Amino acid sequence: MQFIDRTTVKVIAGNGGHGKSAFRREKFVQKGGPSGGDGGRGADIIFKVDNNMNTLLDFRYHRKFQGDNGENGDIKNQYGRNAEPCYVKVPQGTLVKDADTGEVLADLTEIGQEAVIAKGGRGGRGNAKFANSANRAPTFAELGEPGETRNLQLELKLLADVGLVGYPSVGKSSLVASVSAARPEIAEYHFTTITPVLGVVNVGDYGDEKTFVMADIPGLIDGASEGVGLGHDFLRHVERTKVIIHIVDASGMEGRDPVDDYYKINKELKIYSEKIARRPQILACNKMDLPGAEENYGRLKELAAAEGIAIFPISAATKQGVQELINHVAKVLDEYVEEPEEEEGVKVYDANAEEDKDAITITRDISGDFVVSGKSLEKLVAMTNFGNDEAVRRFQYIWRIKGIDKLLREKGIKEHDTVHIGEMEFEFRD
Ligand SMILES: Nc1nc2c(ncn2[C@@H]2O[C@H](COP(=O)(O)OP(=O)(O)OP(=O)(O)O)[C@@H](O)[C@H]2O)c(=O)[nH]1
Ligand SMILES: [Mg+2]
Known part of the structure; x- marks a missing residue:
C-alpha cells in the first residue's frame, strides 16, 4: 500500500435558491399584496472524520465535491427547501488548508469530528420581505447567494503507532515487509524509500485481534535535521508516533559502525525536535544473519544497558528474532500513556467570524x-x-x-x- 499524505481537492458549496417575486391573487381582489417566498439555503460542504479511513487515497479518484443548490422560493409565500449538507469523509488526523491562501481551515483529530469547509449560499429573499410603508408592492426579489468555492490542500500526518528510524539501507523497509502486508520497495542502494509507507502489523502471538501501525520512513543521514537527505520532511510523521524502533545494521556491511550510527541518528532527532527525542526507543539490531554481526551486537548490548533501552537482535531476511521484537512493541504500546498534547498553536479559521465583513x-x-x-x-x-x-x-x-x-x-x-x-x-x- 502506497501511502499518500498530501492531496488537493476542490469544494463547491451549493448556491442559495432565488427569492420569488409574486402577488396574491384572490377572488374579487384586483391585486393582492406581495407574496413571493424566500429561496432555501445551499448545501454546506462538511468534512467528517471517519474511522474506517486511513489514507487520502480515495481523493485521488474523487477530486471535486459539489453541494446541491437551495430550492427557489415560490408564489403564495412558499419558501424553497434548504439543501441537505454534503458530507465528505476524511481520515482521522487530516489537516485541511485553503490551497490559495494557505490558511488552516480545520484540524480534524477526533473520530466523528465535523467542520464546515465551504458555506452554502443564503437563499434570496422573496418580494414579500421587501414590502414596507413606503413601498407596499415591491416587484423585485433577491437572487440566491453563491456558495463558497475553495481549492483545498489536505494533509494527513500519519497516525502510526510506531516509527522506524535509521540510516539508509539498514533494513527498515525489509522489516515492514516481513511483519505486514505492505510491500515497500527494498534495494541495496540508499534512499530506496522516498515516501512514507504504512504497514498494519498483526500481533499474532501476543493478542488475538491486536494490530498496530508501523511507519517506514526514508533513511536519515548526518545533517537530516537541517534538511540533508530525504528524511527531514518525514520526521514530522514520527512526531505523532508513540514508540520509535531505531534500526541499526549490526553487520556494519557498509563500513559504518552501528554504535556510532545510533548516537549520530539520535543527535539529529534531538536537533529536529525535543518531542521526538523524548519518545521511547527500542533498538533493533538487524542483519544478524551476516558475519561480524555477533561481535558488534556485544557492543550494542553494552550501549543499550548504558542507555537503559530494550534491544533485539533480528534478521529481517530470515525473520529470526522478529516476532520477539513485535511482541515487545505491542506490550510497550499497551502500557503507553499519552503525553499531554501541547498547544500546537494551529490557528483554525472560524466560518462564523463576523469581523471585517463590512469593511470596504x-x-x-x-x-x-x-x-x-x-x-x-x-x-x-x-x-x-x-x-x-x-x-x-x-x-x-x-x-x-x-x-x-x-x-x-x-x-x-x-x-x-x-x-x-x-x-x-x-x-x-x-
Ligand atoms: N543479509 C541481510 N540483508 C538484509 C536484511 N535486511 C535488509 N537487508 C538488505 O539490505 C538492503 C537494504 O534494505 P532496505 O529494507 O531497502 O533498507 P532501508 O533501511 O529501507 O533503506 P532506505 O529505504 O534506502 O532507507 C536490501 O538489499 C535488503 O535486502 C537482513 O536482515 N539480512
Ligand atoms: Mg526503505
Missing part, C-alpha cells in the same frame, strides 16, 4: 479602474437582480448610505470612470 476598500487596477472590495458589498452585488429597476434602486440606496460615492471621490474618481465590484462593472455617474 478601494484600490486601482492596472488600467486605472476603481476596484471596490468588501465581503458584504460583494455579496449584495451577487444577490441583486440588476434586470429589475426596483432592485437597482435598492442597491443604489444601500450604496449611498454606505457612503461609497464619497469614498470613491476621495480616491479621485471622475465622471465616466469604471468601477468593479466582484463580477460587476459600472460606469460612475453623479
Whole structure:
C-alpha cells in the first residue's frame, strides 16, 4: 500500500435558491399584496472524520465535491427547501488548508469530528420581505447567494503507532515487509524509500485481534535535521508516533559502525525536535544473519544497558528474532500513556467570524479602474437582480448610505470612470 499524505481537492458549496417575486391573487381582489417566498439555503460542504479511513487515497479518484443548490422560493409565500449538507469523509488526523491562501481551515483529530469547509449560499429573499410603508408592492426579489468555492490542500500526518528510524539501507523497509502486508520497495542502494509507507502489523502471538501501525520512513543521514537527505520532511510523521524502533545494521556491511550510527541518528532527532527525542526507543539490531554481526551486537548490548533501552537482535531476511521484537512493541504500546498534547498553536479559521465583513476598500487596477472590495458589498452585488429597476434602486440606496460615492471621490474618481465590484462593472455617474 502506497501511502499518500498530501492531496488537493476542490469544494463547491451549493448556491442559495432565488427569492420569488409574486402577488396574491384572490377572488374579487384586483391585486393582492406581495407574496413571493424566500429561496432555501445551499448545501454546506462538511468534512467528517471517519474511522474506517486511513489514507487520502480515495481523493485521488474523487477530486471535486459539489453541494446541491437551495430550492427557489415560490408564489403564495412558499419558501424553497434548504439543501441537505454534503458530507465528505476524511481520515482521522487530516489537516485541511485553503490551497490559495494557505490558511488552516480545520484540524480534524477526533473520530466523528465535523467542520464546515465551504458555506452554502443564503437563499434570496422573496418580494414579500421587501414590502414596507413606503413601498407596499415591491416587484423585485433577491437572487440566491453563491456558495463558497475553495481549492483545498489536505494533509494527513500519519497516525502510526510506531516509527522506524535509521540510516539508509539498514533494513527498515525489509522489516515492514516481513511483519505486514505492505510491500515497500527494498534495494541495496540508499534512499530506496522516498515516501512514507504504512504497514498494519498483526500481533499474532501476543493478542488475538491486536494490530498496530508501523511507519517506514526514508533513511536519515548526518545533517537530516537541517534538511540533508530525504528524511527531514518525514520526521514530522514520527512526531505523532508513540514508540520509535531505531534500526541499526549490526553487520556494519557498509563500513559504518552501528554504535556510532545510533548516537549520530539520535543527535539529529534531538536537533529536529525535543518531542521526538523524548519518545521511547527500542533498538533493533538487524542483519544478524551476516558475519561480524555477533561481535558488534556485544557492543550494542553494552550501549543499550548504558542507555537503559530494550534491544533485539533480528534478521529481517530470515525473520529470526522478529516476532520477539513485535511482541515487545505491542506490550510497550499497551502500557503507553499519552503525553499531554501541547498547544500546537494551529490557528483554525472560524466560518462564523463576523469581523471585517463590512469593511470596504478601494484600490486601482492596472488600467486605472476603481476596484471596490468588501465581503458584504460583494455579496449584495451577487444577490441583486440588476434586470429589475426596483432592485437597482435598492442597491443604489444601500450604496449611498454606505457612503461609497464619497469614498470613491476621495480616491479621485471622475465622471465616466469604471468601477468593479466582484463580477460587476459600472460606469460612475453623479
Ligand atoms: N543479509 C541481510 N540483508 C538484509 C536484511 N535486511 C535488509 N537487508 C538488505 O539490505 C538492503 C537494504 O534494505 P532496505 O529494507 O531497502 O533498507 P532501508 O533501511 O529501507 O533503506 P532506505 O529505504 O534506502 O532507507 C536490501 O538489499 C535488503 O535486502 C537482513 O536482515 N539480512
Ligand atoms: Mg526503505
